[in-house]
Amino acid sequence: MKELSLNILDIAQNSITAEADLVEISLNETDTTLTLTVKDNGYGMSPEFLASVHDPFSTTRTTRKVGLGIPLLKLAAEQTDGYIDLRSTQRSADPENCGTVITAFFNKDHLDFTPIGDIVSTITTLLQGFPDIDYVFSHRIETGGAEKLIAIDTRDMRVILGDEVPLSDPMVLVWVKETLEEQYSAL
């Protein structure tokens, strides 16, 4: 993957497959580090699947026996001397608090750090493809003692849009894109 935002798009789709209705994507940046967290309230993974999920030959896909989503994210983190961490609670074990949290830690100064890239496009792509799910996106940047926050929560948008306008409506997608771009350009 050329950009971390593409890994994020790929990983978020696992949450959608797991029937999540809320996906929270957070980026926390300091001068030298980046922590990515993708949290969902989907049906979770069994301890056996969780243990095997780093293995490319472990996948939910049905068209072939190789799954590269998590291995590629792991590679992107580890090549900066970072790591990934996965935690999951199955719906069958705890229906109220089930879900999966994947955390990836990166050292930004490492030569092999992959740039975040076009994260705005990743968010609009998720809304376009899966408009029935809610997304909370936040990007916190702490540099030189100051903290800046870029954030969007589709639950707030849905209150105003009502049932008749889906998040995938082109006018809504343009609004999301411009809102996030405005927040980024204000940095």
Place this chain on the structure above:
Amino acid sequence: MKSLEELAKIRERMQSKVILREGQATTRVVVGMATCGIAAGARPVLNTFVEEVAKNDLGDKVTVSQTGCIGMCRFEPIVEVFEGDNERVTYVKVTPEMAKEIVEKHLKGGKPIAEYTIGAAEK
């Protein structure tokens, strides 16, 4: 400054439109967006289709959606265009520029672009 109030305006505009949507679309554009598609560049291709369909006001006729792995990863980004009941055209190794051309010639003009299809790629 962007604000949530603008979404209320979008909603009003939608309500005032004569609604001809659900079930009226006759053409489906499906973009492969699994790991293989994404790594090969499907995200800008998908976004180009979404933008061009909106720009050309084809929204009532064409839907753009995402799908998982189609099983031919070496040809990604793959875009399938379904028209009517069972007619399907499979475009392979699609770029944003090709996507624009597909909207213009195929979706608007009704003529599939043979040289971009899987049939041409496999020769």
